[in-house]
Amino acid sequence: MNFGGVDENVRTREEFPLEKAREILKNETIAVIGYGVQGPGQSLNLRDNGFNVIVGQRKNSKTWEKAIADGWVPGETLFEIEEACQRGTIIQYLLSDAAQIAVWPTVKKHLTPGKALYFSHGFAITYKERTGIVPPKDVDVIMVAPKGSGTSLRRMFLQGRGLNSSFAVFQDATGKALDRVLALGIGVGSGYLFETDFRREVFSDLTGERGTLMGAIQGIFAAQYDVLRSHGHSPSEAFNESIEELTQSLMPLVAENGMDWMYANCSTTAQRGALDWWKKFRDAAKPVFEDLYASVASGKEAQRSIDTNSQPDYREKLDAELKEMRESEMWQAGVEVRKLRPENN
Numbered sequence: 414m415n416f417g418g419v420d421e422n423v424r425t426r427e428e429f430p431l432e433k434a435r436e437i438l439k440n441e442t443i444a445v446i447g448y449g450v451q452g453p454g455q456s457l458n459l460r461d462n463g464f465n466v467i468v469g470q471r472k473n474s475k476t477w478e479k480a481i482a483d484g485w486v487p488g489e490t491l492f493e494i495e496e497a498c499q500r501g502t503i504i505q506y507l508l509s510d511a512a513q514i515a516v517w518p519t520v521k522k523h524l525t526p527g528k529a530l531y532f533s534h535g536f537a538i539t540y541k542e543r544t545g546i547v548p549p550k551d552v553d554v555i556m557v558a559p560k561g562s563g564t565s566l567r568r569m570f571l572q573g574r575g576l577n578s579s580f581a582v583f584q585d586a587t588g589k590a591l592d593r594v595l596a597l598g599i600g601v602g603s604g605y606l607f608e609t610d611f612r613r614e615v616f617s618d619l620t621g622e623r624g625t626l627m628g629a630i631q632g633i634f635a636a637q638y639d640v641l642r643s644h645g646h647s648p649s650e651a652f653n654e655s656i657e658e659l660t661q662s663l664m665p666l667v668a669e670n671g672m673d674w675m676y677a678n679c680s681t682t683a684q685r686g687a688l689d690w691w692k693k694f695r696d697a698a699k700p701v702f703e704d705l706y707a708s709v710a711s712g713k714e715a716q717r718s719i720d721t722n723s724q725p726d727y728r729e730k731l732d733a734e735l736k737e738m739r740e741s742e743m744w745q746a747g748v749e750v751r752k753l754r755p756e757n758n
Contacts, residue, residue, distance in 0.1 A: 422608035424595055426575065429606075434596035435463055437589075443597070444469055444501025446494055446520065447508035448476040451533050454563030455505065457483060458570045458602040466490070469497025498523035503593065505531040510715075511722035513537050514544050521549070527586070529553040529593050534618065535611035538583055540715040554584035555594035557601060558614050566602055575604025583611050619709045624702060631738075638743045648746035655743075657750055 414423040445456040446469040459466045468485050470477045472493050485491035498504055498520050506513060506520065514537075524530060530548050532538065535556060537546040548554050559566045559578045566576045580598050582590045598606045609617075622628065634656050641651035666675040676684050708714050721727060738744060751757065 424580075424598070424606040426599060426603075426605070429595050429599055431462060431599055434599040437592050437596040438464055438503075438600065441465065441502045441593075442467060442500055443503045443505060444497040445505045445507060446470075446497060446516070447506070447512070448480045449507070449509065451559070451563040451566070452476075452505075452507045453479070453483060454565075454567035454570070455507065455533070455559075455601040456485075457567055459597075459600045460484075461570070462600050462602070464600050467492060467497055467500060469494040469501075495519050495523070501528070503529040503531055503597070505533075505597075506537070507533055509722065510534065510536045510544070510718060511727075513546060514719065514723070517544075517546050524549050524552045526551040529555055529587075529590065531594075531597060532556045532611075533558050535581070535613075535615035536619075536715065536718075538611045539615045540712055543712060543715055543719060548584065550584070551586050552584070553582070553586050553590040553593060555590055555597070556581040556583065556611060556614065557594060557598040557603065557606070558609075558618070559601065559603065569604075570602040575602055578603035578606050579609040579614055580606045581608065581610045581614060615715075616706070616709050619714050620702070620706050623705055623709075623714070629698070629701075635741075635743060642742070648742055649750060652743060652746040652750050656747065661754075 414421055441464075443459060443464055443466045445452050445459075445466060448456070448468055448470045452468070452470075456466050456468055467490050468480050469492055470480055477491070480491050481487065492500065494516060501523075504520060504524070508516060520530075526549075530552055532554075533556065535558070537544045538548075538554065541547050557578050557580050559576050561576045569576050578598055578601070580594050582594055585591070587593075595606065637655045638651045641654060642648065646654075663675055663679075666678065676687055679687075721730075724730070
C-alpha cells in the first residue's frame with residue numbers, strides 16, 4: 414500500500430480474515446501474561462473471537478480480581494503467571510516494561526522450543542542490554558502493537574471497529590512466525606496491520622507518547638490556557654478555547670477528513686490565522702522533538718523509565734504527580750465544563 418508516495422507492507426482484515434487466523438492458531442494456547450493496560454483488551458477480544466486464551470496474573474492482586482470479574486475462571490482460564498507460561502504455546506508478554514524485567518526469569522524457563530514470545534512494545538528487545546531480556550534462539554519472537562490503549566482496543570472492538578496496529582517478526586525459529594503474528598494481530602481486534610521492526614516501534618512509540626500524543630499536547634494546552642488566564646479570560650473561556658473546542662469539535666473533523674478539510678470548513682478568519690501560524694509552531698517545536706528523539710535513540714528515556722518505574726514507591730510518586738495535574742485550575746475547569754455537555758444533562 415502506498416502512503417504519501419512510500420510503499421508499505423499493510424495487511425487488512427479482508428486480506429487476512431478472522432477465519433484464516435482461527436485456522437492458523439487452532440492448536441495454540443495463548444497465554445496472556447499481565448492484566449493491566451493491554452492485557453484485558455487483547456485477551457477479551459481474542460476470547461470473543463474464538464481463540465483458546467488463558468490469563469496469567471499474580472494471585473490475590475487487584476488485577477486478579479478484575480480478571481475474575483471479566484469472566485476468567487481460576488484453574489480453568491486464569492492461572493498464576495508460571496502455570497500460564499507452562500501451559501501456553503504463545504506467551505503474550507503484556508506486563509509493564511519494568512515488570513517484564515522482574516518476571517523474565519520465570520517466563521524464560523518456560524520458553525521451550527517452538528513456542529512464541531509475543532510483545533506489544535519493542536522496549537524489552539531493543540534495549541536488551543538494559544532489560545536483560547534475551548529470548549532463546551529456538552522460539553519465535555513477534556510483536557503486535559496496537560496504536561492506542563487497551564481500553565480503546567476493547568471499546569472499538571465492541572463497536573465493530575478496529576484499532577490500527579503495527580506488527581513485526583524479530584526471530585522466526587519455526588517458519589510460522591509471520592502467520593502467527595498476523596493471526597494474532599487480527600485476533601486482538603486490529604483494524605489493519607502495518608509492518609515495522611522492534612527498534613522502529615519503540616523509537617516512534619516513546620517519541621509519540623512524550624510528544625504529540627501526551628507530553629507535548631498537555632504542555633501546549635497548559636501554555637495557551639495560562640496565557641489566556643494571565644490576560645483576564647475566565648477559566649471556562651480559557652478551557653473552551655484551549656481544549657474543549659479542539660477535542661469535541663475540531664479533532665473529530667480531522668480524524669474523518671484530514672487537517673486541510675477541517676481548515677476549509679472553518680471561518681475564513683480561522684483559516685487565515687491557522688495558515689499563518691502553524692509553521693511558526695512547527696519551527697519552534699522541532700528542536701524539542703529532535704532532542705526528544707535523540708534521548709529515545711540513546712536509551713536515556715528507556716533507562717529513566719526502568720529506574721523510576723522499578724522503585725518501590727513508584728506508584729505513590731505517580732499518584733502525586735497525577736494529583737497535581739488533576740487539581741490544577743485548568744483540569745478542574747475541565748471537570749465543570751464536561752458536566753455541562755448536553756449528553757450529561
